[in-house]
Amino acid sequence: MIGRTAWAIAEGYIPGSSTGGGRAMESHETLCVLNPNESDATLELMLYFADREPVGPYRLQVPARRTRHIRFNDLSDPAPVPRDTDYASVLRSDVPVVVQHTRLDSRQAELALLSTIAFPGD
Amino acid sequence: MIGRTAWAIAEGYIPGSSTGGGRAMESHETLCVLNPNESDATLELMLYFADREPVGPYRLQVPARRTRHIRFNDLSDPAPVPRDTDYASVLRSDVPVVVQHTRLDSRQAELALLSTIAFPGD
């Protein structure tokens, strides 16, 4: 068995502008979730901010034996993620999953990337 | 002893285009495996996708006291890795190894890099 049922990402920031064409080159942050289990995963994501109460839970599904790379930009229920704003995330799952976080920043003409493994709960 | 026998990488994405000349500058993702043991490592890699069944196992060898940096771009048996497609990976080894994942993105004129330690199994 591989994975955990709780994960935290302390870094979060969606740049408010982009250069380059199309969805692939839009500045974005992605939550990459791998569910290698034989059962579907139901996830709850909470977002934390500097100066307001946490927002969520966002409810997400990752089917058995699948991965989903979810853009924070696309989250809308209960609320969209504000741009140009520091945030952080905690993800809880009913089955063990593996979580990684990636940002593509295209504010300038050439893109920049970062990626980090999320921090697993005990 | 250092290393683990199971590793997962939730992030995977090979950009479908490149700029710059030659293999070094081609957009690619790499699986870096270190086998510091005195015995050879036999690895099985499974790839997970958003909307189809997992593909694999890909069988890989890393000799004793060697490292291999394997491009996902070069995998072909049982199937090549699709470009511009989200995926994730689970690697299992018969001896403890250390695994890291790297992407070089040269879709735009100047390259971007990301790298993350894989997540170890228990």
Added chain:
Amino acid sequence: MIGRTAWAIAEGYIPGSSTGGGRAMESHETLCVLNPNESDATLELMLYFADREPVGPYRLQVPARRTRHIRFNDLSDPAPVPRDTDYASVLRSDVPVVVQHTRLDSRQAELALLSTIAFPGD
């Protein structure tokens, strides 16, 4: 419960120059702290250098259910962080938090990013 009360970051370097306009594009390093607890966190940050005694503690607060993304560039008490100088960090908290470290480098016309999870204490 998720988080730890001690974290270390071996990498630290604030580039001494920037291109591009404004605070967002200034070369900087950030300490991202998530406090998902119901109680406020009081943090003490120590900075380590290659050739002088450690500097600190810097005292920081992260309220309950909040994240703070603190620029090393902005630290001033007991001393500002020197530019173009290698350093490292140890953070201690009175409640469990999650810590990540990010650099934005804009010395050249197009920015570069790196990010890494800090290393948790035992």
Added chain:
Amino acid sequence: MIGRTAWAIAEGYIPGSSTGGGRAMESHETLCVLNPNESDATLELMLYFADREPVGPYRLQVPARRTRHIRFNDLSDPAPVPRDTDYASVLRSDVPVVVQHTRLDSRQAELALLSTIAFPGD
């Protein structure tokens, strides 16, 4: 106490060319070591390759309460690190330290960065 006495880095690659002036912008990889202890650390670094026997140990010192950011480019005894060549590293220390690995790639006009926490031994 924070840190470990064994660390591995599966990724290693020093680009063989650079653009931009001076040492700061030269393509390089760095081993960042933090020794937060009250006693000096003596380290032994072994380098692993794809197709030859490991090279080392490289002997390194990190004084008590200091950090050292050591460029792989600068290692020379017992042998320099070849450029444009995949390698990996194992570091052992007589006291617990924290290790991180960083690459600055300036092969193209604008630099790219990556950084990852090393993988700790058990």
